[in-house]
Amino acid sequence: MGHLTFKCRPIVEGYAEGEALVFNQPISFLGDVDPVTGVIKADKEVKKVKDRILIFPHGKGSTVGSYVIYGLKRYNNKPKAIINLIADPVLVIGCVLADIPLVDKVSREFFEYVSTGDYVIVDANQGIISLCKRKSIR
Amino acid sequence: MYLNKYEESILNGEYGPIKAKALKALVKMGEALGADRLIEITHAHISGISYTTIGEAGLELLKELSAERVYVDASCNPAGFDLERWRLLGVPEEYYEKQIEIINSLRRMGVKITLSCTPYLIENIRPATHISWAESNAVLYANSVLGALTNREGGLSALLAALVGRTPNYGLHIDENRKPSIIVNIEPNIDPNEPSVLGSLGYSLGQIIGYGVPYIINFRRPNNLEMVKYFLAGIGASSALGLIIISQISPDERRLRRTDLRNLERMDLDKRNIKNVFETFNDVQLEDFDIVYFGCPHLSLNEVLHILEHVKNVRLPKGKRMWLTTSRKVVSEIMALGYNIDDLWSRGILLLSDMCPVVAPLRIIKVNSVITDSVKAAHYLRKLHGIKVTLMERRRILKLMNEIYSRC
Numbered sequence: 001m002g003h004l005t006f007k008c009r010p011i012v013e014g015y016a017e018g019e020a021l022v023f024n025q026p027i028s029f030l031g032d033v034d035p036v037t038g039v040i041k042a043d044k045e046v047k048k049v050k051d052r053i054l055i056f057p058h059g060k061g062s063t064v065g066s067y068v069i070y071g072l073k074r075y076n077n078k079p080k081a082i083i084n085l086i087a088d089p090v091l092v093i094g095c096v097l098a099d100i101p102l103v104d105k106v107s108r109e110f111f112e113y114v115s116t117g118d119y120v121i122v123d124a125n126q127g128i129i130s131l132c133k134r135k136s137i138r
Numbered sequence: 139m140y141l142n143k144y145e146e147s148i149l150n151g152e153y154g155p156i157k158a159k160a161l162k163a164l165v166k167m168g169e170a171l172g173a174d175r176l177i178e179i180t181h182a183h184i185s186g187i188s189y190t191t192i193g194e195a196g197l198e199l200l201k202e203l204s205a206e207r208v209y210v211d212a213s214c215n216p217a218g219f220d221l222e223r224w225r226l227l228g229v230p231e232e233y234y235e236k237q238i239e240i241i242n243s244l245r246r247m248g249v250k251i252t253l254s255c256t257p258y259l260i261e262n263i264r265p266a267t268h269i270s271w272a273e274s275n276a277v278l279y280a281n282s283v284l285g286a287l288t289n290r291e292g293g294l295s296a297l298l299a300a301l302v303g304r305t306p307n308y309g310l311h312i313d314e315n316r317k318p319s320i321i322v323n324i325e326p327n328i329d330p331n332e333p334s335v336l337g338s339l340g341y342s343l344g345q346i347i348g349y350g351v352p353y354i355i356n357f358r359r360p361n362n363l364e365m366v367k368y369f370l371a372g373i374g375a376s377s378a379l380g381l382i383i384i385s386q387i388s389p390d391e392r393r394l395r396r397t398d399l400r401n402l403e404r405m406d407l408d409k410r411n412i413k414n415v416f417e418t419f420n421d422v423q424l425e426d427f428d429i430v431y432f433g434c435p436h437l438s439l440n441e442v443l444h445i446l447e448h449v450k451n452v453r454l455p456k457g458k459r460m461w462l463t464t465s466r467k468v469v470s471e472i473m474a475l476g477y478n479i480d481d482l483w484s485r486g487i488l489l490l491s492d493m494c495p496v497v498a499p500l501r502i503i504k505v506n507s508v509i510t511d512s513v514k515a516a517h518y519l520r521k522l523h524g525i526k527v528t529l530m531e532r533r534r535i536l537k538l539m540n541e542i543y544s545r546c
Contacts, residue, residue: 011170035195063272063292064186064196071195089167093294096163097199104170 003121003130006110010124011087014101016080017121020114021052028061029094035071053120054079057111059091069094081122083129085111103127139165139306140175148302156206160298167295168306177268177307182208182300183257184249185215185272186293188497189236197240199294204243209303213252213261214244215273215293216436216463216494221253223490226483228503249300253492254465256436258284259364265389268311270299274374275435275514279367281381285389287311290380310380316390317398318383319350325408330358333368333432334531337513338415340372343407348377353391353399354384363387367435371514372415419516421526425542427509430535431495433463434515439471442489446477448536453545454486460539466491485545495519511535 023042027033033040038050049072059065069091072078078100084091087104095102101124114120114131121130141149148161164176186192187200218237219229245251252260258279263269265285271277272291280286289309291299299305309315322343329335343352360366366387373379383390432445442464454460469491473479479489495505496518506525510516511532520527 011166063294064191066292066294067186067192067196067199070199071193074195074198087170089171089295090292092167092170093163093292093298096166097159 003132004113006106006129006131008083008103008106008127008129010103010127011092012095012100012102012124014081014099014124015122016053016101016124017119018051018053018080020116020118020120021047021049021054021079022114022116023056025056026058026060027056029059029065029068029090030062033068033072035068035077036075038072038075038077048077049079050077052079053081053083053122055083055111055114055120057085059084059088063090065090066094066097069100070097073098073100081124083120083122103129139169139173141165145176145304154206156203157302160203160301161304163298164295164302164304164306168308171306171308173306173308175307176304177311178303179210179270179299179305180267181261181263181269181271182210182212182296183214183269183271183273183276184212184244184293184297184300187214187240187244188216188218189233189240190218190497190499192240192293197236197243200240200243203297203301204246206301207248208300210300211261212249212297212300213254213257214249215255216253216497217241217492218498219493220490221492223483223488229499230502233499233502247301252465254436254467255434255494256367256438256465259436259438260465260467268305270296270305272296275367275371277380278370278374278382281310282370282384282388282390283363283366288380290378313393316351316381318353318394318402320347320352321399321402321404322347322352322354323404323406324354324356324358325406326356326358328358328409328412330360331362331365332531332533333365334416334511334513334529335412336360336365336368337372337511338412338529339407340369341376341415341513341517342372342411344373344375344377344379346405347379349379352379352382353402354382357384357387359386362438362440364438368512371435371512375514375517415513416529419513419520419527419529421520422507422509422528424509424538426507427458427528428505428507429458429495429509430460430539431463431508431510431512431515432532433461433490434494434496434510434512436494437462437464437468439468442468442472443475445536446472446482446487449487449539451544452485452487452539454543458486460487461490461495462488463490463494496522500525509535
């Protein structure tokens with residue numbers, strides 16, 4: 001099985017590739033994410049976001065979340081890119097300030113298909129996501 | 139998004155990298171939300187400036203941004219303590235230093251250090267002007283009472299807007315989005331002068347109506363219009379609403395046409411709604427409180443005078459305190475009227491400016507249970523600090539304080 005490509009809306013431009021970290025629930029950066037350790041606690045999972053392609057439907061909760069995203073950059077823990085179904089202002093501002101490529105409005109199919117550990121390429125200049133399932137890398 | 143020459147030149151870095159980044163963040167945010175352009179603002183109000191809320195990451199970001207100055211008048215929300223009496227509150231030195239660092243960053247940027255959540259009592263905001271305000275009660279007051287136009291900004295988006303004097307044109311900046319979506323009829327026998335009742339009414343409204351623009355009818359005008367702030371603060375605590383149109387009060391009502399109200403859904407709010415909210419916040423037995431708290435949103439001069447008059451014979455025992463939070467402006471007016479703040483403190487009545495318990499290091503200064511007349515304070519004190527709260531009518535609290543703690 002080769003690459004699957006999906007169209008998306010580029011918001012904060014950039015290019016990144018790496019391992020996907022997928023959450024199916026909305027994320028509140030204030031509360032769910034610790035910028036100092038880079039640890040995210042959501043969906044009953046505890047994971048590090050550093051250098052991952054972070055994928056979740058949308059943000060929720062406090063507007064202080066923008067500071068937390070900036071904090072991830074400050075403490076050298078930032079993800080390589082973020083993919084949302086729909087991006088909210090808190091996330092957009094955080095990603096601009098932290099220079100994290102951000103895309104949204106990707107098809108639901110992508111969200112159903114992608115899982116943690118898959119290899120994902122985000123071209124936030126062109127608005128294209130490429131997905132390579134983990135099994136096919138091996 | 140359309141940008142004019144000035145905005146393009148900011149984006150291209152002619153005004154430095156920080157303003158470029160601020161403008162870029164606003165443009166991206168606007169694009170994500172479907173804005174067609176940026177609009178000029180005349181004022182910004184910045185929230186999220188307490189070290190308790192924004193922590194080290196926020197402190198660092200503000201320090202980085204503070205190399206630039208704001209482009210429009212800007213004010214800011216309360217911090218974690220009273221700038222003069224912080225030691226007496228038990229605030230540790232390290233915490234003090236961090237908070238002052240944040241305030242100094244804001245000061246370098248040219249933000250007025252108002253440290254109050256009631257900018258509408260301090261700033262002169264004209265109707266129909268575009269502003270960029272954070273702090274939900276202030277947003278609702280600006281839109282619904284002053285007739286200004288602002289979205290419900292976050293602290294950071296308001297600060298970025300202040301840096302470049304622009305905000306994306308969407309949401310409540312557009313007249314079309316300020317039309318009512320539902321009619322809410324208020325039962326007539328509800329006391330419009332009691333903060334806890336007004337707050338509960340708003341809190342209940344926000345729980346039922348999560349979005350849109352409610353048109354409120356039969357809302358009795360309080361003796362003092364500014365008391366509406368408690369109603370609005372309640373709404374802001376339980377919903378994402380940014381504007382309500384209150385009949386006989388909100389300037390937006392004048393632009394309504396009969397067709398705007400046609401076919402709108404209708405609902406009633408009555409005493410049962412209020413009772414439910416009081417029952418939600420009922421953790422503290424009467425004599426078990428650490429503090430009795432008035433001042434969320436910050437008290438006006440009239441309110442402080444009213445409360446001080448009612449507690450002139452009260453002396454609280456050790457371990458129990460009354461907190462009154464207000465703006466620096468009001469504290470100086472109180473002093474000018476001959477009140478001695480230290481005398482009040484010696485009786486356990488702490489007149490505090492610059493701060494709010496919701497964003498204060500409460501656990502560090504050992505506050506575990508609060509009785510308050512503010513539903514917003516009750517909501518956030520429980521949610522953010524996990525402390526016990528009881529909501530009670532202001533007049534009842536004052537009466538009980540006199541009955542139990544009178545020194546005569």
